Amino acid sequence: MLLLSEKQKENIYTPLQGIEFEMNEGTIRSGKTFSDIQKMAIIYAASPDQNHLVSAYNQEQAYRMFMDGEGYGLKHIFKNNGEMRSDRHGDHLWLNLPNGEKKIYYKGGGKANSVGAITGMSFGTVVFLEFNLLNKLFIEESTRRTLAAEFRYHLAEQNPPAPNHPNLETLEPFIKTNKYRFRHWRPFDNPILTGQRLKDWKEQCEVSDYLYNRDWLGNRVMPEGVIYFMLDTTSDKPKHIKNNITGTIVEVYFTADGGQSDATTCALNAVVLDKGKFYLYRLANYYHSGAYSGDIKAMSTYAMEIKRFVSWCYEHFSDLPHWQYFFVDPACKSLREELHKLGIDTDKADNNNRDKVGSNGTKIEVGIERCQNVLAEGRFFLLETSHKDSLTSRVYDHYNFIREAGMYARNANGYPIDLNNHAMDDFRYSVNYFVKNYLN
Known part of the structure; x- marks a missing residue:
């Protein structure tokens, strides 16, 4: 039996009625990816659409994070119902399920020419791993590739980006139509991290305001090394x-x-x-x-x-x-x-x-x-x-x-x-x- 935190259970089992884009954002090692894999396995089994996409900065990361998932990935969940294959559209996990065949393609989306890998394809769902590292045009094209889906759904996860990261504006169509859901993650949302390990992590983060805000509180902060870090446009009373x-x-x-x-x-x-x-x-x-x-x-x-x-x-x-x-x-x-x-x-x-x-x-x-x-x-x-x-x-x-x-x-x-x-x-x-x- 899988050990799941309350946040992971919420992620996996909360109904999706009316939701077309979910963002799981928060600290590293907070249990986002593990529960996302379980969530998508349920969605793939129920989806009426045949083709689906899992994307990361490159194809190797998409495979390692979601297909293998350190032994808990999709290929292990569906080991009795599918196999890894490749066709003219690319590498994928082929599934033979009661409601028909499914193909879960996994591709890299971090480069300027990544859009070419999905041109001409249609998907029911898309997973965006490390959403902030993906190419903005790839994200926009991926969401267009789901427009004809019977069950249209996108799931993204990321560590906290800069407050004005350009990829965030791709979420606006879903936010403004009330089809968006945001979920914030903290270290204690990972059931593996308990007691002394959480205490040690917090103490290590407290050596830097930047690390504490990003890696413990899971907040969006200006990256270290930003030249105009003193520009204030987001506080309650912005200085500039x-x-x-x-x-x-x-x-x-x-x-x-x-x-x-x-x-x-x-x-x-x-x-x-x-x-x-x-x-x-x-x-x-x-x-x-x-x-x-x-x-x-x-x-x-x-x-x-x-x-x-x-x-x-x-x-x-x-x-x-x-x-x-x-x-x-x-x-x-x-x-x-x-x-x-x-x-x-x-x-x-x-x-x-x-x-x-x-x-x-x-x-x-x-x-x-x-x-x-x-x-x-x-x-x-x-x-x-x-x-x-x-x-x-x-x-x-x-x-x-x-x-x-x-x-x-x-x-x-x-x-x-x-x-x-x-x-x-x-x-x-x-x-x-x-x-x-x-x-x-």
Whole structure:
């Protein structure tokens, strides 16, 4: 007889009526995967659909975690009713059950080209192991592959991700239609961990606030090494978000960074004088990533969309002074040229190329330190906005800025990782100008 905790029993046996997506999230070794295997075995036995999918970062992990499961996986549960097979769609567990044949495919979903492995297939259910490590496009395509299912269901599990992890937005369609269920897991939800082992684990986690919050409390926290960890947008009274501007706008200017597969971003910035001090507001942000969305655009298209963004800014915000500077990364020559064709004169952004080399051998450390200082001193704010552009239906909000800030980190050698940093780059350009002209 299996030893199960109350949380594991709840996971396995709670009815699924009206639920199409369940997320089991919490600390490592909390018993999530073990009970997920038992839960899905029951679902496979009852499901009217033939094909199903189990995904992890790579195929080997999907097999090891769910098919084998240290001796408790699907192939062991169904050892008298099935066998491991392979066909033109890939490796799978074939089952011969009273209600018909079932095929449980297991695949990797962590890479940019992972979508190709499921193109043309249909599934009844999908399991997402280590959901936060999977490619966002793979997740979205997997949920589309279940649209024709007789019993449509998705089960995901993950350790706590960063609060603004991009994969979390794939849950929105289920959340907003009330078809989503979240279940939080802690170390004591694993019946194997008791007494002294739990005590030791808690003591080891308490050496670090980060470890305690993530590995003991199971909370979503900024990863260690995040460069702008001082950015506060999620507390009860967020330090760096405002609903309105307090003070007088002294100057506005735009900052932009561009790329085709990388993100193209453009922000409206305002310098505000309030009670004798200068503050920098980020009022709105145009953002599009070819790699992130799968939609690669020409620079001429980006230029036209940015021109529309500029027009919207002056339609939406009343009494803005006309911008004097439109700073673009000097390396992005094609975007500058396309903007010039549309009548937008640009200036070379201060990308710290002329600054001294930092202790880790990179010049951008000067700009990063300036950004950290304006955040720590409370000199920077994001202005809340949810208004759509009537022509494009875009919301020029700060979602991508906050998402990148939660992911922009250093590697083991202390170098800023050149990833999730495009809005961070145009932020750095805006702060360089602000600090040099208003704070120094």
